[in-house]
Each structure stands twice: as C-alpha cells, then as structure tokens.
Amino acid sequence: MEKQNALNALAALGQETRLDVFRLLVKAGQEGLPAGAISDALDVRPNTLSTHLGALSRSGLVHAERDGRSIHYRADLETMQALVTYLLQDCCGGNPDLCAPIASLAAASCGQGGSADC
Amino acid sequence: MEKQNALNALAALGQETRLDVFRLLVKAGQEGLPAGAISDALDVRPNTLSTHLGALSRSGLVHAERDGRSIHYRADLETMQALVTYLLQDCCGGNPDLCAPIASLAAASCGQGGSADC
DNA sequence: TCCATATTTCGAGTATTCTCGAATTATGGA
DNA sequence: TCCATAATTCGAGAATACTCGAAATATGGA
Structure with a gap:
C-alpha cells in the first residue's frame, strides 16, 4: 500500500x-x-x-x-488488511524485536470467536 | 481501547x-x-x-x-498495538473466518527483518 | 407513460484544521 | 545575572471538512 x-x-x-x-x-x-x-x-x-x-x-x-x-x-477487508500491514511494517521495519508482541496480540484478538484455526 | x-x-x-x-x-x-x-x-x-x-x-x-x-x-508502540488490535477486533468479531489471512499477513510483515521468532 | 422509492449531487452555512509570524516560557552556561 | 538555545503558546488568516435542505438522477412497477 x-x-x-x-x-x-x-x-x-x-x-x-x-x-x-x-x-x-x-x-x-x-x-x-x-x-x-x-x-x-x-x-x-x-x-x-x-x-x-x-x-x-x-x-x-x-x-x-x-x-x-x-x-x-x-x-x-483486503484494504483493511493492507492498512494494518502497512502500519505494522512501519513498526517492524526499524524494530523487529517489537513486532512479536503486536503480532501475537493481533492473533489473540482473532481468537475471541473461539475459532482454533484463527 | x-x-x-x-x-x-x-x-x-x-x-x-x-x-x-x-x-x-x-x-x-x-x-x-x-x-x-x-x-x-x-x-x-x-x-x-x-x-x-x-x-x-x-x-x-x-x-x-x-x-x-x-x-x-x-x-x-503499545498504543499502536492497541489500535491495530482494535481494528482487527472490528474485523474478526463478525467474521472470524476472515481474520486468519489478516493475522498471517501481519505475521509476514513481521518476518521482513528475518527474525524467526517474530 | 407516470409515479414512488433509493440515492446522489448541488450550494451554502458553520465549524474545524492547518500553517505561520510573533511573543512567551524554560533550561543551561558564561 | 545575562544571554543563547529549544520548544511552546498565542492570534489570525486561509483552506478544508461537515452537515443540511433542495433539487436532480436512476430504477422498478402500475
């Protein structure tokens, strides 16, 4: 994006x-x-x-x-996805070590529906 | 948030x-x-x-x-993280099935640094 | 064709945002 | 204390955004 x-x-x-x-x-x-x-x-x-x-x-x-x-x-949702990715790139580009918690939180927010494959 | x-x-x-x-x-x-x-x-x-x-x-x-x-x-970056999570919650709340690609893309954008634990 | 429904476009009024120069506050050093 | 530096606050002008009523466009059905 x-x-x-x-x-x-x-x-x-x-x-x-x-x-x-x-x-x-x-x-x-x-x-x-x-x-x-x-x-x-x-x-x-x-x-x-x-x-x-x-x-x-x-x-x-x-x-x-x-x-x-x-x-x-x-x-x-693809644009939404691209926007989130863009924001995370900003974040992770300079600080790869700070990306993990963000990604895991993102994954956690996914899990709210109870779906295991999320 | x-x-x-x-x-x-x-x-x-x-x-x-x-x-x-x-x-x-x-x-x-x-x-x-x-x-x-x-x-x-x-x-x-x-x-x-x-x-x-x-x-x-x-x-x-x-x-x-x-x-x-x-x-x-x-x-x-915590606020950034919270914002992304908020946006993903919007997304995943109603459509858990649509969250996986977003989360995986987020994870992929993480991987640009080459770090395996990201 | 004529009418009703669904939505958009137009024009104007108000409010908010952006930017700037000038003045102000705060800090550290001579 | 006095001065220079760093950043903010103030006040105003121009541009942009938001909302609305009224009018226009598009579609489907009688």
Missing part, C-alpha cells in the same frame, strides 16, 4: 460517522447493506451519509454495487 | 505531517528524537511541528520527556 492510500484510509476512519459506517459494514459481512439501511441504523441523513460513503469508497475501504433500486455497500 | 481513543489515533495518523513524524519516531527507536531534529528532518517549522506533536501526544501515539534544554519524543 502506498503512503497516500494509507493516509486516505486513516483519514477516512478518523471520523466518527465513517468509523461507525465501516464497523457496521464489517459486521454485515459479504452482502453488505444498502445505503438506506445504514442511514436508518446510524440515524444519519441520506445525503450526509452519501458524502461519507463517497469518502470511504474513494479510500478503498468500501465498495458499492447497485442492486435494483438500492445500492449495496460492503467493507473491503 | 475505547472507540474515542481509536478515533483520535486514526485522525492523528490521517494527516501527512503527523504520519511522517510518527514513522520517523518509530524508526528512531526507544530514545526518540528531540523536537528540533524532527523539525529539521521533515522540514517543518518548529511551531507547526509543536502543534502536530501535541495532537500525537494527546492521542497517546507519542510521549514527550524533557532532556535538558530539548524535549525528546518517542513513539508509543
């Missing part, structure tokens, strides 16, 4: 409504949610939400797909 | 100068760097830098410590 992409993604997530939207979409899974459902769930006006969805979309964190009259948004 | 802390950290990193500062401090390691050295390295005026260092400091991503006439700033 390029620095500018990381910057866009971080700036996108550094705003409450957009972080809420992104987390909601992550929970919603692969199918995502139509804009209207997001608007209802978070109590944000449709036009304001549309602006935020545009920012998330430009940053690559979400993707839009029209489905009939509505437009489904879904979180792009 | 609380949502508001994550929000502050993300917003802090979502600005070019501050991301540059943070990365520079990560590379600088435990001792950190005095404000003047950061100012010189990144070609940012001292007062402007001070504002950004204040934002990073309030977000918990860096810490300041006076050393004689200068003030040393160092990156707080």
Whole structure:
C-alpha cells in the first residue's frame, strides 16, 4: 500500500460517522447493506451519509454495487488488511524485536470467536 | 481501547505531517528524537511541528520527556498495538473466518527483518 | 407513460484544521 | 545575572471538512 492510500484510509476512519459506517459494514459481512439501511441504523441523513460513503469508497475501504433500486455497500477487508500491514511494517521495519508482541496480540484478538484455526 | 481513543489515533495518523513524524519516531527507536531534529528532518517549522506533536501526544501515539534544554519524543508502540488490535477486533468479531489471512499477513510483515521468532 | 422509492449531487452555512509570524516560557552556561 | 538555545503558546488568516435542505438522477412497477 502506498503512503497516500494509507493516509486516505486513516483519514477516512478518523471520523466518527465513517468509523461507525465501516464497523457496521464489517459486521454485515459479504452482502453488505444498502445505503438506506445504514442511514436508518446510524440515524444519519441520506445525503450526509452519501458524502461519507463517497469518502470511504474513494479510500478503498468500501465498495458499492447497485442492486435494483438500492445500492449495496460492503467493507473491503483486503484494504483493511493492507492498512494494518502497512502500519505494522512501519513498526517492524526499524524494530523487529517489537513486532512479536503486536503480532501475537493481533492473533489473540482473532481468537475471541473461539475459532482454533484463527 | 475505547472507540474515542481509536478515533483520535486514526485522525492523528490521517494527516501527512503527523504520519511522517510518527514513522520517523518509530524508526528512531526507544530514545526518540528531540523536537528540533524532527523539525529539521521533515522540514517543518518548529511551531507547526509543536502543534502536530501535541495532537500525537494527546492521542497517546507519542510521549514527550524533557532532556535538558530539548524535549525528546518517542513513539508509543503499545498504543499502536492497541489500535491495530482494535481494528482487527472490528474485523474478526463478525467474521472470524476472515481474520486468519489478516493475522498471517501481519505475521509476514513481521518476518521482513528475518527474525524467526517474530 | 407516470409515479414512488433509493440515492446522489448541488450550494451554502458553520465549524474545524492547518500553517505561520510573533511573543512567551524554560533550561543551561558564561 | 545575562544571554543563547529549544520548544511552546498565542492570534489570525486561509483552506478544508461537515452537515443540511433542495433539487436532480436512476430504477422498478402500475
């Protein structure tokens, strides 16, 4: 991931409504949610939400797909993954010895679902 | 990590100068760097830098410590760790099956130093 | 075709952020 | 004490971001 992409993604997530939207979409899974459902769930006006969805979309964190009259948004976890990797590279590049605890914590946060293969 | 802390950290990193500062401090390691050295390295005026260092400091991503006439700033990797964990929790909570590739990529980014125990 | 629904785009108002020069505070040394 | 250095705080200007109501676009169904 390029620095500018990381910057866009971080700036996108550094705003409450957009972080809420992104987390909601992550929970919603692969199918995502139509804009209207997001608007209802978070109590944000449709036009304001549309602006935020545009920012998330430009940053690559979400993707839009029209489905009939509505437009489904879904979180792009690969971009999320790339962002985390970018942040960890920053960390581990200069301090490999400090990376282990971060990686193990990341793995631990995975285990919350109880899945052994995580 | 609380949502508001994550929000502050993300917003802090979502600005070019501050991301540059943070990365520079990560590379600088435990001792950190005095404000003047950061100012010189990144070609940012001292007062402007001070504002950004204040934002990073309030977000918990860096810490300041006076050393004689200068003030040393160092990156707080624990906050970084907590942020990554927070982001991964968002991810893994609803989709445990999607966490494994993210965790393994994180581990892979660790391995760049060649350290086997990472 | 005509209408209702879903979403976006437009334009404007307010708020926040970024940057800067000038002034201020804090420290160490002569 | 007096001065030089290091960094911060203050105040203001310009740019950017956020939110909203109103209008426009796109789709599906009667």
